[in-house]
Amino acid sequence: MSDVHAKLSGLTVASEGGQGTAGDYFALLKPRVMSLVIFTALVGIVAAPGAVHPWMAAMALLSIAIGAGASGALNMWYDSDIDALMKRTTSRPVPRGAILPGEALGFGLTLAVGSVLSLYLFANAVAAALLAFTIFFYAVIYTMWLKRSTPQNIVIGGAAGAFPPMIGWAAVTGSVDPGSIALFLIIFMWTPPHFWALALLGKDEYARAGVPMLPVVAGVAETRRQILIYTLLVVPISFLPALLGIAGALYIAGTACLGVAFIWYSWKVFRSGQGDAERLACRRMFSFSIAWLFGVFALILIERMAGLPPFHSILG
Amino acid sequence: MSVPAMAIKPFGPEDMARRRKRAIALALVLAALVILFFVTTIVRLGGNVADRTF
Numbered sequence: 001m002s003d004v005h006a007k008l009s010g011l012t013v014a015s016e017g018g019q020g021t022a023g024d025y026f027a028l029l030k031p032r033v034m035s036l037v038i039f040t041a042l043v044g045i046v047a048a049p050g051a052v053h054p055w056m057a058a059m060a061l062l063s064i065a066i067g068a069g070a071s072g073a074l075n076m077w078y079d080s081d082i083d084a085l086m087k088r089t090t091s092r093p094v095p096r097g098a099i100l101p102g103e104a105l106g107f108g109l110t111l112a113v114g115s116v117l118s119l120y121l122f123a124n125a126v127a128a129a130l131l132a133f134t135i136f137f138y139a140v141i142y143t144m145w146l147k148r149s150t151p152q153n154i155v156i157g158g159a160a161g162a163f164p165p166m167i168g169w170a171a172v173t174g175s176v177d178p179g180s181i182a183l184f185l186i187i188f189m190w191t192p193p194h195f196w197a198l199a200l201l202g203k204d205e206y207a208r209a210g211v212p213m214l215p216v217v218a219g220v221a222e223t224r225r226q227i228l229i230y231t232l233l234v235v236p237i238s239f240l241p242a243l244l245g246i247a248g249a250l251y252i253a254g255t256a257c258l259g260v261a262f263i264w265y266s267w268k269v270f271r272s273g274q275g276d277a278e279r280l281a282c283r284r285m286f287s288f289s290i291a292w293l294f295g296v297f298a299l300i301l302i303e304r305m306a307g308l309p310p311f312h313s314i315l316g
Numbered sequence: 317m318s319v320p321a322m323a324i325k326p327f328g329p330e331d332m333a334r335r336r337k338r339a340i341a342l343a344l345v346l347a348a349l350v351i352l353f354f355v356t357t358i359v360r361l362g363g364n365v366a367d368r369t370f
Contacts, residue, residue, distance in 0.1 A: 019331060019334065020338070021334050021337060021338060022337060022338050022341035022342075025338075053359055055355065055356065055359045056356070056359065059352065059356055062352075121356075122356065
């Protein structure tokens, strides 16, 4: 009897599926995150030594973008319960009811398999394996495990967002090299201060949803301190591309200016008071952190496009 | 044993219009994929297409 009820209620739910528009499915791909992935992967492709046919590079970039979208869809499938509890995420397609969780899962898995296979065809096995690991890391390690279990979620999980330039680099060279590790490290160390600024703004919502973000578990003061520490660490790390022979004088000058500003904004968060002053400082820090990452990677791209020579690598 | 009535909601005109738009979007994506893979094949083959022996 209960089986019959279960089956019939399943039919009822199923009949309410399939209502998502193309726009809803596009939203599942987290297009804003995807745009940053595309840009950093492009820089990885351009910065890598060696040449690749422009069409194949474009197809590799498309595969990486779709892989990032797959991660976003899988994240929205698994997190639909807590997304429904937070103002920032409540209008996402799954908590809004436009797309059923099962539909998001199927969409995400299809894109994940398709993107990895196509990157293998368009580039090589190393790049495809890195993309597969990135999707796994974001969907399983970060979303299913770390996010709900430790305040270090964004520190370790940030690796998923740091892989794209390494994948782009590997699409050209077929290997993982010190230069691509440097690009990885920049994003890896940038993610905590970037995301914690946002977490400070939404700490009450994270607490309500039961997500152990650093401001919820360790408090506001400790989070501000960690933001400052990570910013002080990521700024010197951002000079690594010049030391490893993939960037030159323009990069050094631009990154130095950006670094000073980044430290200034994190200092403002560290020293900000409560209420509106804190919110303003966090919002500015969050916005500038995006501009900082974009600027650092854009400098590499500009140098390559302008034909400016990089410094000699300290590794020879 | 009483069986509850199935509460399957029939699609209305708005639902059908939304599904139609989604189907068109999916068709366009599939067509784009065909073109992308075709061009990729041509790029991969390169000059070998012209040099082949019959």
